[in-house]
Amino acid sequence: MRLGVLDIGSNTVHLLLADVRPGGRPLAETHDRSIVRLMRFLTSEGAISDEGVAQLTDAAARARALIAEDHVDEVLATATSALRDASNGPEVIAEIERTLGHDLQVLDGETEARFTFLAVRRWFGWASGRIQLFDIGGGSLELAAGADELPDIAASVPLGAGRMTVAYLPDDPPGDVAVDALRAHARSVLAPVAEQFASFPRPDHIVGSSKAIRSLAKLAGYPAAGWTGSERMLLPRAALASWIPRLAHIPASARQELPGITPDRTFQIVAAAVVLHTAMEMMDATQLEVSPWALREGVLLRYIESMAWDHLGR
Secondary structure (H helix, E strand, O other): OEEEEEEEOOOEEEEEEEEOOOOOOOEEEEEEEEEOOHHHHEOOOOOEOHHHHHHHHHHHHHHHHHHHHOOOOEEEEEEOHHHHHOOOHHHHHHHHHHHHOOOOEEOOHHHHHHHHHHHHHHHHOHHHOOEEEEEEOOOOEEEEEEOOOOOOEEEEEOOOHHHHHHHHOOOOOOHHHHHHHHHHHHHHHHHHHHHHHHOOOOOOEEEEEOHHHHHHHHHHOEEOOOOOOOOOEEEEHHHHHHHHHHHHOOOHHHHOOOOOOOHHHOOOHHHHHHHHHHHHHHOOOOEEEEOOOOHHHHHHHHHHHHHHHHHHOO
16 A cells, blocks of 8 residues: 655654555655754744744645645555644644644654664674664654664653754854853753663664754764775764764855755754763763664554554454
8 A cells, every 4th residue: 555654743744655554664765854843933932933834834844745646545644743842833733634624643852762773683684782862853863772663751841953053053154152041951851861771781883863953973983894885884972972072063064065964954953962962971882883774664663563454363
């Protein structure tokens, strides 16, 4: 069957199309991305402004047309922290559902972390042992760790790159003082979470997912041994640290000239780097292995798994 996975995130509205069958490997492709950067449209009361709602409904209408054009059999539409945390979230969700013509599942932070962990587990395989996951989006940072298909521990904290850019790095370029303030805030938020994760066994693989981490790996990382291109990248903490002062003094308009930094990430990449480096430091991660699979693939894999169980029960 043809499946559409629509991910309404803090930075983009992303449509993934896939041919799926029970127990089969998903044959997925990115079909469309709309850049919205919702954090730009949050009011002082924490609501999404009318302009932001218009951006979302335009993206939903575009996705609906593409879904119809591609003869998709089933649609899985999810939303993450920007809609989850907005004070007018229920009203905005209802408007998106009317435009899209499908229900929208709003994922809480821990569920988001668990779906992403599932995708990473499947990508790296059972032989990879214990995995610790870092995933940074526009609104939140997800963390998870475990040796099984689902993590032993999962957490979500409001340290997303878009949220932190608006709150701590509004100037362009932000400069060192603002970066230091963001780092201090991230450390205070992460302290209790890092303590919880420290009580679990040391991971065999420390993995980063999300577009922001892949961008940073292209900027400051290198391909893993035996691999070429961007399929298996490593992001050392020391290399990431060396880039932060430079990024903080480069205007956003110039950052897109750097390797891996796409136009939709230019404003948020400094905050992403600071938060990620702080989290790696506090959780004793010297480097990340970068996974090309993340939340969307996790949602897709969970659906295929449910199909397989239904098929076996017949």
